[in-house]
Amino acid sequence: MGKLNPKQIENLTEPGTYEDGDGLRLVVKPTGRKSWLLRFQLAGRRREMGLGSYPEVSLKKARKDASDKRGQLSDGVDPLAARDIERAAQREAQRISAAKQLKFETLAKEYCAAHGGTWSDKWRKGWLRKLELYVFDQIGQLSAEEIDTSQVLKVLQPIWSTKTRTADEVRGQIEQVLDAAKARNLREGENPARWRGHLENLLSRTEKRKARKREHFEALRWQDVPALMTKLSKNSTPASLAAQLLIMTSARAHMVRFARWDEFDLETGTWSLPSERMKMRVAFVIPLAKEVITLVKTIPRTEGSPYLFPGQGKTGVMHANAIRTLLHAMEYEHITRHGFRSSFRDWAGECTHYPREVCEMALAHDERDQTEGAYSRSDFLDKRRGLMNDWSSFISTPAIDAKL
Secondary structure, three states: OOOOOHHHHHHOOOOEEEEEEOOEEEEEOOOOOEEEEEEEEEOOEEEEEEEEEEOOOOHHHHHHHHHHHHHHHHOOOOHHHHHHHHHHHHHHHHHHHHHOOOEHHHHHHHHHHHHHHHOOHHHHHHHHHHHHHHOHHHHOOOEHHHOOHHHHHHHHHHHHOOOHHHHHHHHHHHHHHHHHHHHOOOOOOOOOOOOOOOHHHOOOHHHHHHHHHHOOOOOOOHHHHHHHHHHHOOOOOHHHHHHHHHHHHOOOHHHHHOOEHHHEEOOOOEEEEOHHHOOOOOOEEEEOOHHHHHHHHHOOOOOOOOEOOEOOOOOOEOOOOHHHHHHHHOOOOOOOOOHHHHHHHHHHHHHOOOOHHHHHHHOOOOOOOHHHHHHOOOOOHHHHHHHHHHHHHHHHOOHHHOOO
C-alpha cells in the first residue's frame, strides 16, 4: 500500500519530494507544480524517470505506470530506452499520418522537384502541364491512398480514344507518382494506374497500338550516339545507368529492366539470359565489353532485390518509362529506346566488316532457316564479342574525338 493518498496530494504546497513507495515519488516545485518521478537501479546505476504531471496523471495512474516500468526492469528492459523507442514510433506514425493527407497535386509537384533536376526546362514544364490539363481537376485534391482504379479511369477514358498517346503518357505519370507515394508509405496495395495486367483489361489495347503505329520516331544516328553516351556518363541515376547498359549491349528494353545480378558473370564477361526472358524463347548469351563490365560494377546493389534496377511497382523493377522520361528530359524526344538497336545495326553495317549473320545474331535475330540452323549451331559468341567490343569502344570515345 502506498504512503500517499489523493486528498493529501491535492493539499500539498510545501516544495519537496514525497515518497509513495517502491521508488515512486511526488515532486513539488516552489512554483507549486507537481510531478511524478520513478527512481530505479539498472546495471548498478541509479536512474530517474518522469511519469508526468499531477493532476493530469493521478495517483492511481502513476502507481500503475510505475508498476509497469518495474515489470520491464524485471524482464531486463530499460524503461527509459523503451519509452524513447515508443515515442519515436509515435512521432513516425504521426508523420506518416500527416503525410498521408498530402494531395496528389502536391505529391506530383514534389515528384517533379525531386526528379526534374536532370530534365530540361521544356520537358519539366510539359510534364506538369499535362497533369494540369487532364489530372489535377479530377484527382488533384485526393490523397494517394484515396485514388483507385475508378478515379484513374475517370481521368483517362475521356481522352483515350482521341488522344491515346497523351493519355498513355498521363497514365504513366500517375503511375510514377503513386509508386513514389508507396515508397514513402503513403499508400498500400497495387498501383491503380498500372497498365500490364490491369488497365490493359479495361481500356482499348487497339487504340494504344494504333497510337504507337502513328508515331514515327526515328532512331538516333549512329554518329550521334557517342555524344549521348558522354551526357549519360555524367548522370549516375538508375535510369541513366540502365540507358547506358541498353545502348552498349544493344539489348531490348525489357531485357535491361528485368536484368538480374545472377545473369552476369563479370569474370568471363557474359550476360546469360534464360529462354523465358527472350522474345523468341531461346536462351541467349551477350558478350560484355570491358566498358560494360566497368559500368555494371558501378551499379549499386539493393539489399533484398535480385535486379540491377529495382523499383517499387508490382514487377519489382524500374518503371517502364524511366529511360524514355530521361531521354525526353535530355531533349531526345525524337528517339525511342528500341531505336538504339537500329543505331547499332546501321553502324555495324556501315563501319565494320563483320558478316551479316553475326550482326543480326548480336541483336538476337537468328535469320537462318531450320535446315541451315540444324547444321550451323554456332551463336557466333567469339565473333560477337569482337563486334560488341568495337561498338563499346566507338560509343565510349568522347564525342568531340569520335570519328564520324
